[in-house]
Amino acid sequence: MLETKIAEVRLRNPTVLASGILGTSAAILKRVASSGAGAVTMKSIGPEPRAGHNNPTVLSYGPGLINAVGLPTPGYKNMSEEWEQLADLEVPVIASIYGGSIDEFVEVARFVAGKKPAIIELNISCPNTKKHGQVFGFEPDVAGEVVSRVKGVTEEIPVMPKLSPNTPKLKEVAKACEDAGADAISAINTVGPGMVIDVNTAKPVLDFKTGGLSGPAIKPIAVRCVYDIYEVVDLPIVGIGGVSTGRDAAEMIMAGAVSVGIGSGVYYRGIDVFKKVCDELEGFMEERGYKTIKEMVGLAHE
Protein backbone atom coordinates (compact mmCIF):
# COMPACT_ATOMS: atom_id res chain seq x y z
CA MET A 1 0.00 0.00 0.00
CA LEU A 2 2.80 2.44 0.91
CA GLU A 3 5.32 1.52 -1.80
CA THR A 4 6.48 4.39 -3.98
CA LYS A 5 9.25 5.30 -6.41
CA ILE A 6 11.68 8.21 -6.77
CA ALA A 7 12.79 8.07 -10.41
CA GLU A 8 13.40 4.31 -10.80
CA VAL A 9 14.35 3.82 -7.15
CA ARG A 10 11.78 1.73 -5.26
CA LEU A 11 10.91 2.64 -1.67
CA ARG A 12 8.99 0.35 0.69
CA ASN A 13 7.25 3.43 2.07
CA PRO A 14 7.37 7.18 1.32
CA THR A 15 9.27 8.36 4.42
CA VAL A 16 12.83 9.54 3.84
CA LEU A 17 15.27 10.81 6.47
CA ALA A 18 16.08 14.39 5.36
CA SER A 19 19.70 15.44 5.01
CA GLY A 20 21.67 16.75 7.95
CA ILE A 21 19.45 15.75 10.81
CA LEU A 22 21.46 12.74 11.93
CA GLY A 23 24.78 13.12 10.16
CA THR A 24 26.66 10.76 7.88
CA SER A 25 27.47 7.99 10.35
CA ALA A 26 26.56 4.60 8.90
CA ALA A 27 25.56 3.31 12.35
CA ILE A 28 22.94 6.02 12.81
CA LEU A 29 21.63 5.73 9.26
CA LYS A 30 21.24 1.99 9.83
CA ARG A 31 19.22 2.67 12.95
CA VAL A 32 16.95 4.99 11.00
CA ALA A 33 16.47 2.29 8.37
CA SER A 34 15.57 -0.29 10.99
CA SER A 35 13.22 2.25 12.60
CA GLY A 36 11.12 2.09 9.45
CA ALA A 37 12.33 4.81 7.04
CA GLY A 38 11.80 4.09 3.36
CA ALA A 39 15.16 5.70 2.47
CA VAL A 40 17.86 7.71 4.22
CA THR A 41 19.73 10.83 3.16
CA MET A 42 23.27 11.45 4.36
CA LYS A 43 24.29 14.84 5.70
CA SER A 44 25.60 16.99 2.85
CA ILE A 45 29.16 16.07 1.93
CA GLY A 46 31.55 18.73 0.69
CA PRO A 47 34.93 18.82 -1.01
CA GLU A 48 37.17 19.55 2.00
CA PRO A 49 36.92 18.98 5.76
CA ARG A 50 34.93 21.81 7.29
CA ALA A 51 34.18 22.43 10.97
CA GLY A 52 30.84 24.21 10.65
CA HIS A 53 29.70 26.98 12.98
CA ASN A 54 30.25 27.29 16.72
CA ASN A 55 27.58 26.31 19.22
CA PRO A 56 24.79 27.05 19.75
CA THR A 57 23.84 25.87 16.27
CA VAL A 58 20.30 24.55 16.75
CA LEU A 59 17.43 25.88 18.84
CA SER A 60 13.78 24.97 19.25
CA TYR A 61 11.90 28.29 19.31
CA GLY A 62 8.38 26.86 19.74
CA PRO A 63 6.67 26.31 16.38
CA GLY A 64 9.90 25.19 14.74
CA LEU A 65 13.66 24.82 14.87
CA ILE A 66 16.24 27.39 13.81
CA ASN A 67 19.67 26.10 12.83
CA ALA A 68 22.97 27.32 11.51
CA VAL A 69 25.05 24.17 11.63
CA GLY A 70 27.16 25.53 8.77
CA LEU A 71 27.63 22.38 6.67
CA PRO A 72 30.29 20.63 8.75
CA THR A 73 31.76 17.76 6.73
CA PRO A 74 34.70 15.38 6.96
CA GLY A 75 35.13 15.93 3.20
CA TYR A 76 34.35 13.18 0.71
CA LYS A 77 37.88 11.72 0.79
CA ASN A 78 37.77 11.00 4.51
CA MET A 79 34.77 8.74 4.71
CA SER A 80 35.98 5.38 3.43
CA GLU A 81 34.67 3.34 6.39
CA GLU A 82 31.24 4.95 6.21
CA TRP A 83 30.88 4.20 2.51
CA GLU A 84 31.76 0.54 3.11
CA GLN A 85 29.22 0.16 5.88
CA LEU A 86 26.51 1.97 3.97
CA ALA A 87 26.78 -0.46 1.07
CA ASP A 88 24.62 -3.07 2.82
CA LEU A 89 21.89 -0.81 4.21
CA GLU A 90 18.42 -2.33 3.91
CA VAL A 91 16.96 0.80 2.23
CA PRO A 92 18.15 3.14 -0.57
CA VAL A 93 20.84 5.63 0.50
CA ILE A 94 20.66 9.16 -0.89
CA ALA A 95 24.01 10.95 -0.85
CA SER A 96 23.66 14.73 -0.46
CA ILE A 97 26.54 16.80 -1.78
CA TYR A 98 27.56 20.44 -2.01
CA GLY A 99 30.40 22.48 -3.41
CA GLY A 100 31.62 26.04 -3.23
CA SER A 101 31.72 26.23 -7.02
CA ILE A 102 30.23 24.27 -9.90
CA ASP A 103 33.62 22.58 -10.41
CA GLU A 104 33.55 21.45 -6.78
CA PHE A 105 30.03 20.04 -7.19
CA VAL A 106 31.34 18.04 -10.15
CA GLU A 107 34.43 16.86 -8.22
CA VAL A 108 32.37 15.62 -5.26
CA ALA A 109 29.69 14.11 -7.52
CA ARG A 110 32.27 12.16 -9.54
CA PHE A 111 33.71 10.58 -6.39
CA VAL A 112 30.36 9.94 -4.72
CA ALA A 113 28.90 8.38 -7.88
CA GLY A 114 31.69 5.78 -7.65
CA LYS A 115 30.25 4.74 -4.26
CA LYS A 116 26.94 3.89 -5.96
CA PRO A 117 24.36 5.59 -3.75
CA ALA A 118 20.76 5.12 -4.94
CA ILE A 119 20.41 8.85 -5.68
CA ILE A 120 22.67 11.91 -5.51
CA GLU A 121 20.96 14.94 -3.98
CA LEU A 122 22.45 18.34 -4.83
CA ASN A 123 22.27 20.79 -1.96
CA ILE A 124 21.99 24.01 -3.95
CA SER A 125 19.86 25.58 -1.23
CA CYS A 126 21.62 25.83 2.13
CA PRO A 127 20.87 29.22 3.72
CA ASN A 128 23.53 28.89 6.40
CA THR A 129 26.71 29.64 4.55
CA LYS A 130 28.07 33.11 3.90
CA LYS A 131 26.34 33.38 0.54
CA HIS A 132 23.08 31.86 1.83
CA GLY A 133 22.88 29.28 -0.96
CA GLN A 134 21.65 31.82 -3.47
CA VAL A 135 24.63 31.32 -5.72
CA PHE A 136 23.34 27.99 -7.02
CA GLY A 137 19.71 27.61 -6.06
CA PHE A 138 18.34 31.09 -6.65
CA GLU A 139 18.91 31.56 -10.37
CA PRO A 140 17.49 29.16 -12.98
CA ASP A 141 20.53 29.28 -15.27
CA VAL A 142 23.01 28.57 -12.47
CA ALA A 143 20.90 25.76 -10.99
CA GLY A 144 20.55 24.24 -14.46
CA GLU A 145 24.28 24.41 -15.03
CA VAL A 146 25.04 22.61 -11.76
CA VAL A 147 22.60 19.84 -12.73
CA SER A 148 23.85 19.40 -16.29
CA ARG A 149 27.53 19.42 -15.28
CA VAL A 150 26.90 16.90 -12.48
CA LYS A 151 24.83 14.69 -14.80
CA GLY A 152 27.90 14.52 -17.00
CA VAL A 153 29.80 12.51 -14.36
CA THR A 154 27.18 10.47 -12.50
CA GLU A 155 26.32 7.94 -15.23
CA GLU A 156 23.20 5.96 -14.32
CA ILE A 157 22.76 7.37 -10.80
CA PRO A 158 19.71 9.64 -10.56
CA VAL A 159 20.42 13.28 -9.70
CA MET A 160 18.00 15.23 -7.49
CA PRO A 161 18.59 18.95 -6.88
CA LYS A 162 17.19 20.21 -3.56
CA LEU A 163 15.47 23.53 -4.01
CA SER A 164 15.22 26.57 -1.80
CA PRO A 165 11.94 28.20 -0.78
CA ASN A 166 13.82 31.47 -0.51
CA THR A 167 13.93 32.34 -4.20
CA PRO A 168 11.10 34.16 -5.93
CA LYS A 169 12.02 32.13 -9.03
CA LEU A 170 11.22 28.70 -7.61
CA LYS A 171 9.17 27.55 -10.61
CA GLU A 172 11.81 28.76 -13.07
CA VAL A 173 14.57 27.05 -11.07
CA ALA A 174 12.58 23.79 -11.03
CA LYS A 175 11.99 23.95 -14.78
CA ALA A 176 15.65 24.73 -15.47
CA CYS A 177 16.66 21.68 -13.40
CA GLU A 178 14.27 19.48 -15.39
CA ASP A 179 15.55 20.86 -18.70
CA ALA A 180 19.13 20.21 -17.53
CA GLY A 181 18.36 16.52 -16.98
CA ALA A 182 17.42 16.22 -13.29
CA ASP A 183 15.78 12.88 -12.49
CA ALA A 184 13.85 14.10 -9.44
CA ILE A 185 13.51 17.21 -7.29
CA SER A 186 13.50 17.55 -3.54
CA ALA A 187 12.04 20.58 -1.81
CA ILE A 188 12.43 22.37 0.47
CA ASN A 189 15.55 23.23 2.38
CA THR A 190 15.14 25.48 5.41
CA VAL A 191 13.32 28.82 5.23
CA GLY A 192 15.10 32.04 6.01
CA PRO A 193 17.46 33.05 7.25
CA GLY A 194 15.66 33.93 10.47
CA MET A 195 16.85 35.19 13.84
CA VAL A 196 15.93 34.56 17.47
CA ILE A 197 17.12 37.05 20.09
CA ASP A 198 17.51 36.18 23.76
CA VAL A 199 16.01 39.21 25.48
CA ASN A 200 17.87 38.45 28.70
CA THR A 201 21.27 38.81 27.06
CA ALA A 202 20.02 41.08 24.24
CA LYS A 203 21.94 38.91 21.77
CA PRO A 204 20.99 36.57 18.94
CA VAL A 205 20.86 33.05 20.35
CA LEU A 206 22.74 31.37 17.51
CA ASP A 207 26.47 32.00 17.40
CA PHE A 208 26.12 32.56 13.61
CA LYS A 209 23.28 34.99 14.50
CA THR A 210 20.95 33.84 11.71
CA GLY A 211 19.69 30.39 10.78
CA GLY A 212 17.27 28.40 8.65
CA LEU A 213 13.80 27.54 9.94
CA SER A 214 12.33 24.04 9.86
CA GLY A 215 9.58 22.02 11.51
CA PRO A 216 5.81 22.61 11.76
CA ALA A 217 6.13 26.39 11.27
CA ILE A 218 7.30 25.96 7.67
CA LYS A 219 4.91 23.23 6.51
CA PRO A 220 2.50 25.55 4.64
CA ILE A 221 5.45 27.07 2.76
CA ALA A 222 6.80 23.62 1.91
CA VAL A 223 3.38 22.42 0.73
CA ARG A 224 2.98 25.50 -1.48
CA CYS A 225 6.46 25.01 -2.95
CA VAL A 226 5.77 21.34 -3.78
CA TYR A 227 2.42 22.36 -5.30
CA ASP A 228 4.12 25.02 -7.46
CA ILE A 229 6.89 22.67 -8.60
CA TYR A 230 4.36 19.95 -9.48
CA GLU A 231 2.61 22.43 -11.80
CA VAL A 232 5.72 23.07 -13.91
CA VAL A 233 7.72 19.83 -14.01
CA ASP A 234 7.07 16.22 -14.82
CA LEU A 235 9.51 14.79 -12.27
CA PRO A 236 9.07 12.89 -9.01
CA ILE A 237 9.19 15.28 -6.05
CA VAL A 238 10.38 14.50 -2.53
CA GLY A 239 8.38 16.89 -0.34
CA ILE A 240 10.28 18.09 2.73
CA GLY A 241 9.35 20.60 5.42
CA GLY A 242 7.38 20.22 8.62
CA VAL A 243 6.26 16.63 8.12
CA SER A 244 5.87 14.75 11.38
CA THR A 245 2.48 12.99 11.14
CA GLY A 246 0.68 10.78 8.64
CA ARG A 247 -1.69 13.63 7.82
CA ASP A 248 1.27 15.93 7.09
CA ALA A 249 2.57 13.26 4.74
CA ALA A 250 -0.83 12.94 3.03
CA GLU A 251 -0.93 16.72 2.57
CA MET A 252 2.51 16.77 0.98
CA ILE A 253 1.60 13.87 -1.32
CA MET A 254 -1.64 15.57 -2.37
CA ALA A 255 0.42 18.68 -3.22
CA GLY A 256 2.43 16.52 -5.62
CA ALA A 257 5.14 14.63 -3.73
CA VAL A 258 5.84 10.91 -4.29
CA SER A 259 7.62 10.70 -0.96
CA VAL A 260 8.23 12.86 2.11
CA GLY A 261 11.44 13.92 3.80
CA ILE A 262 11.42 14.05 7.58
CA GLY A 263 14.02 16.10 9.43
CA SER A 264 12.81 18.08 12.43
CA GLY A 265 10.13 15.42 12.94
CA VAL A 266 12.87 13.25 14.44
CA TYR A 267 13.32 15.93 17.09
CA TYR A 268 9.59 16.17 17.78
CA ARG A 269 8.64 12.48 17.74
CA GLY A 270 11.91 10.54 18.10
CA ILE A 271 13.62 8.14 15.75
CA ASP A 272 10.38 6.10 15.51
CA VAL A 273 8.78 8.99 13.63
CA PHE A 274 9.13 7.06 10.34
CA LYS A 275 7.09 4.11 11.59
CA LYS A 276 4.57 6.40 13.27
CA VAL A 277 4.06 8.43 10.09
CA CYS A 278 3.67 5.22 8.04
CA ASP A 279 1.12 3.72 10.45
CA GLU A 280 -0.86 6.96 10.53
CA LEU A 281 -0.71 7.38 6.76
CA GLU A 282 -1.87 3.81 6.24
CA GLY A 283 -4.74 4.38 8.69
CA PHE A 284 -5.73 7.54 6.83
CA MET A 285 -5.63 5.75 3.48
CA GLU A 286 -7.72 2.84 4.72
CA GLU A 287 -10.29 5.21 6.19
CA ARG A 288 -10.56 7.15 2.91
CA GLY A 289 -10.33 4.22 0.54
CA TYR A 290 -6.98 5.07 -1.04
CA LYS A 291 -5.16 1.92 -2.11
CA THR A 292 -1.85 3.31 -3.35
CA ILE A 293 0.36 6.35 -2.81
CA LYS A 294 0.29 6.91 -6.56
CA GLU A 295 -3.43 7.65 -6.61
CA MET A 296 -2.96 10.38 -3.99
CA VAL A 297 -0.06 12.16 -5.69
CA GLY A 298 -1.09 15.65 -6.83
CA LEU A 299 -4.79 15.20 -5.91
CA ALA A 300 -4.96 18.82 -4.74
CA HIS A 301 -4.49 19.94 -8.34
CA GLU A 302 -7.60 18.26 -9.72
Ligand SMILES: Cc1cc2nc3c(=O)[nH]c(=O)nc-3n(C[C@H](O)[C@H](O)[C@H](O)COP(=O)(O)O)c2cc1C
Ligand atom coordinates in the same frame (compact mmCIF):
# COMPACT_ATOMS: atom_id res chain seq x y z
C1 LIG B 1 20.06 20.67 12.15
C2 LIG B 1 19.76 20.64 10.68
C3 LIG B 1 20.79 20.36 9.77
C4 LIG B 1 20.52 20.32 8.39
N1 LIG B 1 21.54 20.01 7.52
C5 LIG B 1 21.26 19.89 6.19
C6 LIG B 1 22.28 19.48 5.27
O1 LIG B 1 23.42 19.17 5.62
N2 LIG B 1 21.94 19.41 3.95
C7 LIG B 1 20.67 19.71 3.49
O2 LIG B 1 20.41 19.62 2.28
N3 LIG B 1 19.69 20.07 4.35
C8 LIG B 1 19.96 20.17 5.67
N4 LIG B 1 18.95 20.53 6.55
C9 LIG B 1 17.59 20.80 6.02
C10 LIG B 1 16.69 19.56 6.13
O3 LIG B 1 17.18 18.48 5.37
C11 LIG B 1 15.24 19.90 5.66
O4 LIG B 1 15.28 20.28 4.30
C12 LIG B 1 14.61 21.03 6.47
O5 LIG B 1 14.96 20.93 7.83
C13 LIG B 1 13.07 21.03 6.35
O6 LIG B 1 12.53 19.79 6.78
P1 LIG B 1 11.97 19.52 8.28
O7 LIG B 1 10.96 20.59 8.57
O8 LIG B 1 11.39 18.14 8.22
O9 LIG B 1 13.15 19.61 9.19
C14 LIG B 1 19.20 20.59 7.92
C15 LIG B 1 18.17 20.88 8.85
C16 LIG B 1 18.43 20.90 10.20
C17 LIG B 1 17.29 21.21 11.17
